Ligand code: PAN
């Protein structure tokens with residue numbers, strides 16, 4: 001049997017994926033993610049802006065199937081730290097993922113779960129990032145426009161936010177003299 005949602009239209013101007021289930025994350029949903037707690041609380045006291053939206057399609061279920069989602073991450077900063085996604089490990093740890101950059105300018109921060117080793121990789125149009133299994137991943141927008149990307153992952157991957165909610169990523173991407181600079185979290189918080 002051929003799954004019904006086998007073809008879907010992307011609209012990069014609107015950042016939409018036809019038929020996708022939409023999840024929105026606002027500033028209040030990212031408590032504990034940014035290094036500068038004071039800047040976070042001050043911003044939240046003024047406003048609770050939309051940080052990102054993911055439109056997910058799950059055409060079929062089962063361990064040999066794929067799911068995919070279109071992410072749209074807004075430009076901006078909390079203090080000196082660029083807007084970012086929560087980040088996660090896959091609940092099924094061996095599950096890898098392919099990210100396809102479509103629009104905007106940013107990075108993916110990867111962190112190997114076992115060694116804690118970090119990699120910062122560019123994510124923009126015409127760039128494909130392979131996220132191996134057992135690797136925490138977070139998207140960061142360092143540009144002035146929304147960062148738009150597609151993530152494709154095993155249907156059985158699942159999202160584990162819990163592990164990172166307590167310890168967070170070790171590295172932080174902040175703006176320094178107009179440039180993104182990757183620092184140890186302990187050096188900025
Ligand atoms: C992506 C992410 C998306 C949002 O589709 O889910 O970028 O990030 P968070 O899930 O960390 O909030 C993905 O990696 N899926 O597996």
Ligand code: ZN
Nearest residue numbers: 090097137153
């Ligand atoms: Zn993922």
